[in-house]
Amino acid sequence: MRLSNSIDELQAVNNELEQxxxxxxxxxxxxxxxxxxxxxxxxxxxxxxxxxSATHVIELNINLKSxxxxxxxxxxxxxxxxxxRPDPNVNKSLDERQIGGLGIFLVKKIxxxxxxxxxxxxxxxxxxxxxxxxx
Amino acid sequence: xxxxxxxxxDVLIVAVSGRLDTVTAPEFEKKILELVTPENLKIILNxxxxxxxxxxxxxxxxxxxxxxKANNGKLxxxxxxxxxxxxxNICGFTSLLTISENCESALSSF
Numbered sequence: 605m606r607l608s609n610s611i612d613e614l615q616a617v618n619n620e621l622e623q624x625x626x627x628x629x630x631x632x633x634x635x636x637x638x639x640x641x642x643x644x645x646x647x648x649x650x651x652x653x654x655x656x657s658a659t660h661v662i663e664l665n666i667n668l669k670s671x672x673x674x675x676x677x678x679x680x681x682x683x684x685x686x687x688x689r690p691d692p693n694v695n696k697s698l699d700e701r702q703i704g705g706l707g708i709f710l711v712k713k714i715x716x717x718x719x720x721x722x723x724x725x726x727x728x729x730x731x732x733x734x735x736x737x738x739x
Numbered sequence: 740x741x742x743x744x745x746x747x748x749d750v751l752i753v754a755v756s757g758r759l760d761t762v763t764a765p766e767f768e769k770k771i772l773e774l775v776t777p778e779n780l781k782i783i784l785n786x787x788x789x790x791x792x793x794x795x796x797x798x799x800x801x802x803x804x805x806x807x808k809a810n811n812g813k814l815x816x817x818x819x820x821x822x823x824x825x826x827x828n829i830c831g832f833t834s835l836l837t838i839s840e841n842c843e844s845a846l847s848s849f
Contacts, residue, residue: 614760614761614762615762633822633825639791640792640793640826643760644793644794647761647793647795694829694830694831695831697835698804698808703798703801703805706797706798706830707793709829709830710794710829710830714829
């Protein structure tokens with residue numbers, strides 16, 4: 605599917621994901637995790653990916669092949685590899701804990717494989733999850 | 740996302756339901772932080788009807804906990820669904836927060 609860089613698009617993404625989940629008979633906890641992963645990656649792109657205020661297209665593809673869910677997200681924002689972002693220290697005490705930075709960390713923890721490419725002025729993020737292993 | 744409050748003696752029970760995501764978290768943040776006052780030192784956040792949370796919602800929970808602690812109060816979270824519990828585990832929230840199975844056990848932890 606193609607969506608624009610607006611937070612309002614998240615609802616449409618959820619609807620698309622619901623349909624995909626129903627057609628592939630995916631378990632509710634997996635659907636929860638996929639919903640979370642898509643929200644984190646897309647909000648990151650929508651909030652921080654662009655230097656202008658123009659409308660941009662984000663391309664999203666979800667496939668299930670040989671029990672592996674593959675999510676591909678392509679945007680034409682500024683070069684940014686979310687996977688290079690340092691992980692938050694989740695063992696710190698409350699006083700030392702920073703408020704943000706959990707989104708991409710969750711994506712990396714939930715998915716089994718994550719790869720980033722920069723190609724033809726586009727950011728390409730490919731995420732995979734084996735649905736036979738427990739999250 | 741909806742939020743409802745009631746009281747059991749000196750404990751404020753805040754029930755949050757629906758989805759806590761990028762879209763709804765700002766409203767939740769405003770409402771819950773208003774409820775964290777020096778008068779409300781014992782707070783239960785009942786998540787039994789919370790179906791979804793993303794990092795935006797987790798951020799607000801962390802802010803709420805910090806504000807409660809700054810008042811020397813106590814926050815107990817109860818009723819977490821399995822998927823949300825797993826997210827709490829990944830983010831290390833389980834060791835930061837007091838988590839109870841349900842509202843009754845949360846009440847007895849004060």
